[in-house]
Amino acid sequence: MAGQILRLEQAQSLLLDRVKKIEETEAIPLWDVEGRVLAEDIFAGHDQPPFPRSPLDGYAVRSEDIAKASKECPVRLTVIDEVNAGCVSRRCVTSGTAVRIMTGAPIPKGADCVVGQEDTDYGEAVAEFYEVIGAYENYCYAGEDYKAGTKLLSKDMALGSVEAGILASLGLKQVKVYRRPRVAVLTTGDEILLPGETLLEGKIYDSNLYTLVTRLTTLGMNVVRTGRLGDDAKDVAAWIEETKKQADIIVTTGGVSVGKKDIMHDVVKRLGCERIFWRVAVKPGMPTLCAQYQGGLLICLSGNPFGAAVNLELLVRPLLGKMSQKKELMLKRSQAVSESTFPKKSTVDRYVRAYYEDGKVRIPNGSNASGILSSMCGCNCLIELPAGTPRLSEGDRVWVILL
Ligand SMILES: Nc1nc2c(c(=O)[nH]1)N[C@H]1C(S)=C(S)[C@@H](COP(=O)(O)OP(=O)(O)OC[C@H]3O[C@@H](n4cnc5c(N)ncnc54)[C@H](O)[C@@H]3O)O[C@H]1N2
Numbered sequence: 001m002a003g004q005i006l007r008l009e010q011a012q013s014l015l016l017d018r019v020k021k022i023e024e025t026e027a028i029p030l031w032d033v034e035g036r037v038l039a040e041d042i043f044a045g046h047d048q049p050p051f052p053r054s055p056l057d058g059y060a061v062r063s064e065d066i067a068k069a070s071k072e073c074p075v076r077l078t079v080i081d082e083v084n085a086g087c088v089s090r091r092c093v094t095s096g097t098a099v100r101i102m103t104g105a106p107i108p109k110g111a112d113c114v115v116g117q118e119d120t121d122y123g124e125a126v127a128e129f130y131e132v133i134g135a136y137e138n139y140c141y142a143g144e145d146y147k148a149g150t151k152l153l154s155k156d157m158a159l160g161s162v163e164a165g166i167l168a169s170l171g172l173k174q175v176k177v178y179r180r181p182r183v184a185v186l187t188t189g190d191e192i193l194l195p196g197e198t199l200l201e202g203k204i205y206d207s208n209l210y211t212l213v214t215r216l217t218t219l220g221m222n223v224v225r226t227g228r229l230g231d232d233a234k235d236v237a238a239w240i241e242e243t244k245k246q247a248d249i250i251v252t253t254g255g256v257s258v259g260k261k262d263i264m265h266d267v268v269k270r271l272g273c274e275r276i277f278w279r280v281a282v283k284p285g286m287p288t289l290c291a292q293y294q295g296g297l298l299i300c301l302s303g304n305p306f307g308a309a310v311n312l313e314l315l316v317r318p319l320l321g322k323m324s325q326k327k328e329l330m331l332k333r334s335q336a337v338s339e340s341t342f343p344k345k346s347t348v349d350r351y352v353r354a355y356y357e358d359g360k361v362r363i364p365n366g367s368n369a370s371g372i373l374s375s376m377c378g379c380n381c382l383i384e385l386p387a388g389t390p391r392l393s394e395g396d397r398v399w400v401i402l403l
């Protein structure tokens, strides 16, 4: 069963070769666009703004009427109408007249500029003007944001709050995006209890389910099914069989090592899946087992909580990035100077939980062992110590993977 232990890059590329960009699309409400990828080009259906509008509260006038206005020698114009945002004045501004106007209101015909009310006497029937304002000053053109027919957003771009606003400004309620990768998570182990159950002798609570599902959700994935089962290969195979149609990727934890209850090897056989690899030369999480089922990948991570969390980042996250076209999901490395020591020499590539800030990286107190989760609290990176790296000292330069 042992076979060859793959280097991380080999394992990553074997898996990446087996996934494709998701082409299926769905229409979603604008509220939900954050983190989604646009599946259509978006063209403007109208000018924005659709009409020339006032940028000020004041008076719409003809600039030639106030060409000689000053504080000492004000120009007096008859106020023939008032227009607020959302309304339209049907009057035409002719020589000697003005229309009282509020910010955002359409500039009436005949007017070619707006005088802010601070430069007037705020007159109601007749107003005095103290400033010269040139033609098309304080004048927002129709279409100055965008013109009808302009391509505003392109297929395959990432959507966020600004794009949501642009789509809304077009009057759209929905937009076509690629569907998200569908991921299912199953934790296995006779010792695993769900939070809320009574802690019995020899048992522990399931932390992996919560770490993995929360992380996948944060990465923008559609977690379609979750489950927890004991060490029974038949049950686990049945669960995976039922889930295969709904999920592009099924992630499991536990049962991948060499013990009597390490059932995932048997599960893969029962399912008739093609085993892609077992074991990657990394610590933690070395015994990861990956297989292909029709329609997706089965990624069986170590039961150890840190091993599962790290390999979700190293092996699963890049797949999700490729499938969803979200570049930010591809692994991001940065150089940093270590402010901590790490005592163990690395015989395989080792990942150490740490905090990164401003080019410096610090390892938290507590163990970095595969079974230890609590010291990962607040960590935002993994220090990458390649095989053969001697003990880490303060001041050493290292590469980190930003989480
Ligand atoms: N003789 C050997 N023993 C082991 C080897 C080896 O090479 N020879 N490899 C070790 C390494 S490295 C790892 S990693 C673990 C992997 O074990 P499994 O993936 O089979 O996982 P389990 O045995 O099921 O669990 C390991 C550990 O994690 C706890 N666990 C499991 N599930 C959860 C969960 N959902 N939430 C929290 N904690 C969980 C479980 O109780 C175990 O303590 O194998 C080594 N053994």
Ligand code: MOO
Binding pocket: 282, 283, 284, 285, 286, 287, 302, 304, 307, 370, 371
């Ligand atoms: O490969 Mo394991 O997760 O280090 O104990």
